[in-house]
Amino acid sequence: xxxxxxxxxxxxxxxxxxxxxxxxxxxxxxxxxxxxxxxxxxxxxxxxxxxxxxxxxxxxxxxxxxxxxxxxxxxxxxxxxxxxxxxxxxxxxxxxxxxxxxxxxxxxxxxxxxxxxxxxxxxxxxxxxxxxxxxxxxxxxxxxxxxx
Amino acid sequence: xxxxxxxxxxxxxxxxxxxxxxxxxxxxxxxxxxxxxxxxxxxxxxxxxxxxxxxxxxxxxxxxxxxxxxxxxxxxxxxxxxxxxxxxxxxxxxxxxxxxxxxxxxxxxxxxxxxxxxxxxxxxxxxxxxxxxxxxxxxxxxxxxxxxxxxxxxxxxxxxxxxxxxxxxxxxxxxxxxxxxxxxxxxxxxxxxxxxxxxxxxxxxxxxxxxxxxxxxxxxxxxxxxxxxxxxxxxxxxxxxxxxxxxxxxxxxxxxxxxxxxxxxxxxxxxxxxxxxxxxxxxxxxxxxxxxxxxxxxxxxxxxxxxxxxxxxxxxxxxxxxxxxxxxxxxxxxxxxxxxxxxxxxxxxxxxxxxxxxxxxxxxxxxxxxxxxxxxxxxxxxxxxxxxxxxxxxxxxxxxxxxxxxxxxxxxxxxxxxxxxxxxxxxxxxxxxxxxxxxxxxxxxxxxxxxxxxxxxxxxxxxxxxxxxxxxxxxxxxxxxxxxxxxxxxxxxxxxxxxxxxxxxxxxxxxxxxxxxxxxxxxxxxxxxxxxxxxxxxxxxxxxxxxxxxxxxxxxxxxxxxxxxxxxxxxxxxxxxxxxxxxxxxxxxxxxxxxxxxxxxxxxxxxxx
Numbered sequence: 092x093x094x095x096x097x098x099x100x101x102x103x104x105x106x107x108x109x110x111x112x113x114x115x116x117x118x119x120x121x122x123x124x125x126x127x128x129x130x131x132x133x134x135x136x137x138x139x140x141x142x143x144x145x146x147x148x149x150x151x152x153x154x155x156x157x158x159x160x161x162x163x164x165x166x167x168x169x170x171x172x173x174x175x176x177x178x179x180x181x182x183x184x185x186x187x188x189x190x191x192x193x194x195x196x197x198x199x200x201x202x203x204x205x206x207x208x209x210x211x212x213x214x215x216x217x218x219x220x221x222x223x224x225x226x227x228x229x230x231x232x233x234x235x236x237x238x239x
Numbered sequence: 240x241x242x243x244x245x246x247x248x249x250x251x252x253x254x255x256x257x258x259x260x261x262x263x264x265x266x267x268x269x270x271x272x273x274x275x276x277x278x279x280x281x282x283x284x285x286x287x288x289x290x291x292x293x294x295x296x297x298x299x300x301x302x303x304x305x306x307x308x309x310x311x312x313x314x315x316x317x318x319x320x321x322x323x324x325x326x327x328x329x330x331x332x333x334x335x336x337x338x339x340x341x342x343x344x345x346x347x348x349x350x351x352x353x354x355x356x357x358x359x360x361x362x363x364x365x366x367x368x369x370x371x372x373x374x375x376x377x378x379x380x381x382x383x384x385x386x387x388x389x390x391x392x393x394x395x396x397x398x399x400x401x402x403x404x405x406x407x408x409x410x411x412x413x414x415x416x417x418x419x420x421x422x423x424x425x426x427x428x429x430x431x432x433x434x435x436x437x438x439x440x441x442x443x444x445x446x447x448x449x450x451x452x453x454x455x456x457x458x459x460x461x462x463x464x465x466x467x468x469x470x471x472x473x474x475x476x477x478x479x480x481x482x483x484x485x486x487x488x489x490x491x492x493x494x495x496x497x498x499x500x501x502x503x504x505x506x507x508x509x510x511x512x513x514x515x516x517x518x519x520x521x522x523x524x525x526x527x528x529x530x531x532x533x534x535x536x537x538x539x540x541x542x543x544x545x546x547x548x549x550x551x552x553x554x555x556x557x558x559x560x561x562x563x564x565x566x567x568x569x570x571x572x573x574x575x576x577x578x579x580x581x582x583x584x585x586x587x588x589x590x591x592x593x594x595x596x597x598x599x600x601x602x603x604x605x606x607x608x609x610x611x612x613x614x615x616x617x618x619x620x621x622x623x624x625x626x627x628x629x630x631x632x633x634x635x636x637x638x639x640x641x642x643x644x645x646x647x648x649x650x651x652x653x654x655x656x657x658x659x660x661x662x663x664x665x666x667x668x669x670x671x672x673x674x675x676x677x678x679x680x681x682x683x684x685x686x687x688x689x690x691x692x693x694x695x696x697x698x699x700x701x702x703x704x705x706x707x708x709x710x711x712x713x714x715x716x717x718x719x720x721x722x723x724x725x726x727x728x729x730x731x732x733x734x735x736x737x738x739x740x741x742x743x744x745x746x747x748x749x750x751x752x753x754x755x756x757x758x759x760x761x762x763x764x765x766x767x768x769x770x771x772x773x774x775x776x777x778x779x780x781x782x783x784x785x786x787x788x789x790x791x792x793x794x795x796x797x798x799x800x801x802x803x804x805x806x807x808x809x810x811x812x813x814x815x816x817x818x819x820x821x822x823x824x825x826x827x828x829x830x831x832x833x834x835x836x837x838x839x840x841x842x843x844x845x846x847x848x
Contacts (some may be wrong), residue, residue: 101286102262103263103264104264105264106262106263106264106265106268107263107264107267108262108264109268110264110265110268110271112265113268113271113272114267114271117271117275117282117357118357119592120282120345121282121285121350121352121353121354121357122346122347122350122351124285124350124680125691126286126287126347126349127286127675127678129678129679129680129681130680130682130700132682133460138845145644146462156574169693174440175706176691176706176708177707178721179690179691179692180692182690183692184691185692187693188292197675197678198675198677198678198693199678199696199699199700200678200694201677202677202690202700203680205686205690206687206689206702207494207719208720209687209722210687210722211687211722212722222770226409228688229688229720229721229722230705230717230719230720230721231688231705231715231719232313232707233714233717233754234322234707234708234709234712234713234715235712235714236708236710236711236712
């Protein structure tokens with residue numbers, strides 16, 4: 092039953108070639124899947140959101156900031172990094188679970204707006220504003236990871 | 240007890256089994272088809288990831304490295320997209336180089352990562368098969384071992400946990416095979432070092448120490464066996480440890496360009512772990528053998544090879560097959576290690592007392608190895624059953640028919656446990672890929688406040704996330720801000736103007752026009768490997784003019800600074816780590832040495848009559 096080298100030579104090569112073709116086909120199939128379109132970051136309808144909606148989101152996030160920071164400060168009163176990390180968790184939960192669903196937009200779009208809001212330091216009125224009236228901290232507490 | 244059993248001469252009645260084993264093309268087709276079916280949820284939706292936090296974390300590092308490689312054509316030494324700038328090659332948790340990055344560069348970031356997962360699963364099955372053959376399993380038994388290991392529960396759990404970067408654990412059988420074959424032929428140690436280098440360069444943080452511990456344990460156990468047994472057919476007692484040492488030395492030579500920066504960052508920012516993770520032996524056994532409905536790091540079935548595999552292994556043990564005790568010893572040791580306890584054999588606390596391994600955590604991952612040895616033991620059990628069937632049929636029917644009947648019966652016996660594990664994993668993977676991967680946009684880079692819970696969003700948007708998480712307390716400059724009008728700016732704005740001309744992760748060009756000498760600052764963490772063709776790069780320690788004070792009096796502390804003379808300059812700021820370049824040179828020399836040794840070995844073989 093054990094194939095001899097001469098009798099098995101051609102089928103073995105053929106099988107190896109088929110295996111290679113199969114691998115190439117599977118890999119090619121995965122590689123051919125198109126990525127989602129990139130984010131529109133300029134223009135009046137950037138991030139797929141109107142100016143009014145963008146202002147509304149800035150206001151919503153700004154209003155929530157003190158409350159979310161308060162949660163972290165109470166939970167991690169002696170650990171500033173963890174307290175801030177908790178705040179970021181609330182921002183993430185709100186954007187990923189609520190805003191993206193409500194606005195029917197990919198979360199990436201809302202995050203791009205969030206970046207713009209913080210970079211321009213929009214105030215709680217939802218308008219780009221001066222530093223004095225700005226919501227959103229533009230700095231972070233330096234990283235201090237857990238040790239247990 | 241531990242002599243390898245190369246299956247060279249067997250009864251012709253085992254021919255069906257051996258024919259399978261010897262037809263590499265047919266075997267590879269089986270692996271490819273099984274892996275494609277198993278990973279179908281991952282392969283059909285490459286732009287979807289899981290919800291676990293680590294998906295975002297590891298994808299962030301992968302995206303940063305991918306941008307360096309493919310958009311900027313640079314070796315990812317520095318990662319500006321996280322924490323205000325981190326060492327990329329020097330971050331143990333990062334994945335800037337390795338097979339996955341290569342495939343991501345070839346096929347796109349997300350498809351490339353999925354293709355890498357697919358290849359690792361295939362390699363795991365082939366590795367399991369080859370090790371089982373090396374340990375004396377016949378064809379069908381070895382194929383079953385390959386399936387059981389390659390599709391085992393931990394590899395599925397890695398997708399749930401967002402850690403497919405640790406799929407390089409699938410290379411474990413290859414590393415072991417090279418070590419064990421290296422006891423008799425040095426050239427396998429050379430191949431083994433390539434396997435270990437691939438493993439280290441891939442998701443090195445977890446698989447490298449664990450596989451190294453396993454190899455060390457196997458080498459010591461084999462040494463003990465050789466010393467106690469005094470069998471003249473055994474290799475010299477020093478060969479196992481010497482093989483391991485050669486593998487380690489060559490691996491180090493190949494990966495020094497990653498090891499030095501990682502060691503430097505670990506010394507500067509130690510990864511400390513005081514937690515004690517322990518599990519009862521019952522808990523570990525449930526991880527390896529019991530199919531559970533719940534997900535979780537250490538849930539039932541999270542390292543599944545299944546009860547069927549255990550039963551088949553017990554057949555080999557009950558038959559007192561001489562191939563089984565070695566596997567049993569290693570299974571028990573790995574189960575003990577996975578508990579993390581000092582009771583029982585108590586190996587894990589011994590490991591923790593050793594240098595470098597003191598911060599080892601998550602001992603449950605040794606369950607992967609326990610599962611592997613059980614899978615190989617199951618392969619031996621199937622081979623024992625096959626041998627008995629052949630013996631029973633020999634007297635009753637013609638050889639050809641006996642072989643076919645024995646083959647079919649063995650396939651039926653082998654299929655059940657393999658199917659149990661494959662179906663369990665396949666079902667679990669169906670629910671993983673539900674979060675859209677971040678969408679990309681290429682635009683001028685700047686720091687953002689970011690959010691570490693969705694860490695992968697930021698490099699995809701060409702933003703650095705100041706909010707970040709790492710297992711090491713990497714340095715973050717107090718002067719980092721997410722609202723600067725310009726990322727490169729003068730500490731004294733009245734001294735002149737500075738304007739970015741071009742930006743890439745490792746090269747920033749800025750045009751400056753200065754009335755008087757001043758310092759140019761970059762909104763990234765300082766690192767010793769930054770250099771400039773004009774002026775000198777320093778770590779800025781002072782205040783930044785006209786900025787609100789945030790922490791103490793040194794708000795700008797830790798940013799990259801370049802002291803510049805007055806005048807008009809085009810400044811080219813570059814990140815180039817001489818240690819990485821030195822390590823790459825050593826890697827090339829090591830590769831040359833390995834090629835030379837291989838060539839010499841072949842020439843010696845040819846010269847023999």
